[in-house]
Amino acid sequence: MTAHDVLRRVDSTPAASRTGGCPSTNVPREAFARVCTDFVAVHQYRLASLFATDDRHSGSGFGVHAVLAHDANGTRMMVSTSLPEHDPGYPSLTATIMAAHWYERYAMDMFGIIAIGHPDPRRLVHHENIPEGVWPLRKDFAWNTRLAHGAVPYPMHHVAGEGVYEIPVGPIHAGIIEPGHFRFNVAGERIMTLEGKLFFTHKGVEKLLEGKTIAEALPYIERLSGDMAAAHALAFCEAAEAIAQCVVPKRAALLRALVLELERLTMHIHDLANIAGNGTGYTIMAAQGFRIKERLMRCSATVFGNRFWRGHISPGGVARDLRIEELQMIAAVARDAYRDMRDLTTMALASDGLRERLETTGILTRDVAIAYGAVGIAARASGIACDVRHDFPDAAYRELAPVPAIEKTGDVFARFMVRVREMDSSAALIERICGSLPQSPVVVACAPIQGMGIGAVESWRGEVCTALIMDDGRIARCFPRDPSFCNWALFGELGPGNIVPDFPLCNKSLNLSYSGTDL
């Protein structure tokens, strides 16, 4: 069986029976890796997500599902395979699809599903303290199980040689950031290898979501990553709406896009301030940029009662309609914030010293970005044309039609410039939405009962891809794949060759979420 057969089979099924806007097909486990590789290598699909399910209650063992996306055509495909209960193994995808590496290690830790032949089968989520044979996402594992204290090795890469030394950093850092451990192997100041150890504060959200209704689950989804509340909520709602097959009214779709763009503007301002201000010590950018960002967060507090653009996007539409005064206020705050920040970035870009720090630092080549399945800013700064708003537009973005910001050089400066250009386009989109909202209801009934849906949204960080499986009106499995999950491993590639004092700058230029990865 090849991808060609799969595509033909999908084409012959009636569109209405396609699950959640994403045709899916089941292949034997021996053919799984081959078919997926065929999709990626021959048909130019990319691996957008890969997740496992525990289907033992229905007698079909475990499932492994690969979500493949073709950005240029705007098509998505899900290839699944079933594994027998007592022998949950399948030939690993990672050998041929590099981007699968973390997903498969994740499934090994969480489900005990073995990716046979995985080139790096170390633990990922489970640290030393988790005993062997603990698979938290299997249905027979209770969420409140108290685990014995394990002592399983968690080896990290290590370089030996004269003058080579290791720098362990974290998990506790000097700044107010989340916990993450980084291991540098260094010769002088030059980084030779760099590896991260994350998953220090696993929340168990995937487990907690199971058995909940859509409405009960939404608050958990919004809190996966505090700076991406709107994007995660939207991806989740889109997945639910795909299952319920409901169509969001135009006004609601635009109001959702408004919140998403406000979140993007807020966080791009934050990142520009953080990269230039704290990353290089061009301190005026931090002092002024964070002040400007604060105005947007207060605007969110005024309109939505919280500082994180949370609580507005809801299944079937938005929680409430926004009054004309509120829209005017939002537009005015965004306009002022954008104008002030644009002045600052113009000044910053005129600084030779700053450009000298940003240019050629932390280069991510296009090949590496494609191989690792990089998404979002990291991918676009390395010359990959991918933007869910452009490639898979919903009703709102089909009309707004934003142009993806692509840069070629792949360095910190390119990522800085992608943000500057996206800030420009987000500000224009906000202005446009606030000025021309059609009248319509803002919510429709959305009651997903049974089935599988995929929701994908271009957050400010990159593509969120949420896979949702409903069973009898309740969540059977939900995997909200954060863009950070795809991009964390990039540090191992863009770090080496740089000097240690430039690593914080590389880190800030990606600004990945620990919490969004560590579900």
Place this chain on the structure above:
Amino acid sequence: MTPASSTIIQVACVVLLAPFATGMVRWAKARLQGRRGASPLLPYVTIATLLRKEMVVSPVTSWVFHLTPFVVLGTALALAALLPLMSAFGAFAGHDDFIFVSALLALGAVFLVLGGLDPGSAFGGMGASREMTIAALIEPAMITTFAAFAVASGTGSVSGMLAVGGAGIVAQPALIASIAALVLVMLAENARYPVDNPATHLELTMVHEAMVLEYSGPYLAMLELASSVKLAVFALLLGNMIVPNFLLVSGIGAVGVLLAIAVAIAKVSVAMVLLALLESSIPKMRFYRMQEYCAVAFLLAFAGLVLTVTQVLV
């Protein structure tokens, strides 16, 4: 006024003024960035707080770790007593040969480095290696700068350089390049922009701060005070090179002493505001550009020396 009393006044004033120098530069930076900023007097409170705090000392440290704060503060105080900061005729005038001054600075730096290495933490070692790199690269510039002053004044002692300078830089235009080099040396010696960022919380980028990361309580207070004293010393030295007036001289009255103190405060304040302006307008340099920075400092110092020698010979 005797030389001894002028030295006592100088040391007391410099030590008391030192935390203000650190506070002033922080406050001015905040103002320049549009922030309200903490009071310039905050470092006094910080040092007092640290002195009261318990110390946490890693069990793997040796006597070096305990000795370092004393040596570092000691060298800073020695500089404050030796150099012509408020008085050019102090008790040690004539004993402050510029090679000796450089050696004192190096002694403090070496102990700071040893103190950073001693606890065996990765950051301390990293900071130590960077500090030594910078110290080795900037030292030629410092020696050459002072050599130019020595040629101009015909004496190797720093107070002599000042006394002969008389009207200061105005009388010796050839020394402009040396003054510029001294500014660059001062920035590097005090771990300021563009060499080091004293305000960062990013351990991986630190130089000076990385070496003192393991210190706490009274030891940290001593090291902070030593940094402040060093900063005030260099500010006053630079100020006196440019404006060698209003110093303590023999036969000065109470009004003269007060005036000298007021001028010292003014010199430090102006230097700190200028430093804040610099630190607010440029980013920190990439570490691998340090050799270029130090090379520029050396070239300036060398140009100053050549010009001065030419002037003297002609």
